[in-house]
Amino acid sequence: MDIDIDYELDAVARRVEQTDQQAAAHLDRVGPVTGQAANGAVSVEVRPGGQLSAVHLTPAALSGGAEALAAQIMALAAQATRRAGAAMHQALAPVLGPDGERHLASLGYEPLDNDSPDIEDTVYESPLGPPPRRPRR
Incomplete structure (x- = not known):
């Protein structure tokens, strides 16, 4: 059985192009x-x-002092970063196939789980809406 290299290369190129368009x-x-x-x-x-x-920042943000403000900014940024990674995971996992979740996790894009600590009194917005809740294992 002979393998048509050109046909196989074209098939791979088509799959790559299709995946690129889906992503x-x-x-x-x-x-x-x-x-x-x-x-x-x-x-x-x-x-x-x-x-x-x-x-x-609003003027009210400065009332708690510089250290408290810095801590709040860092906490908000860290949680928003985790949520951004979850949004990337949610958007790309279906496109990347069975190994996609592993590859996304290696890049730091992981879904939020039910045990993710949230900052109290914080509101988050994502263009994809809230991330889907994953069942506890």
């Missing part, structure tokens, strides 16, 4: 994730890859 369509739905303290004094924005892109 691009899913990624178009992923936008920044915002995290905001419930009182609205501090908010952060994180891009899908986890890069902090904006920090917004």
Whole structure:
């Protein structure tokens, strides 16, 4: 049985192109994730890859002192980054096939589980809505 190398290479190229198009369509739905303290004094924005892109403060944010403000910004940014990674995971896992979740996890894009600690009095927004809840194992 002879193998037609050109045919096989064309088939691989078609699968790569199809996967690329599917991934691009899913990624178009992923936008920044915002995290905001419930009182609205501090908010952060994180891009899908986890890069902090904006920090917004009101005068009320300064009332607790510099250390408390820094801690709140870091906590909001960390949680928003985890949520951005979960959004990336949610968007790309269906496209990447059976090994996709493992590859995404190696990049730090993991779904949020039911035990993920949330910051109290914090509101988060993601263009994909809340991440799906995974059953406890």
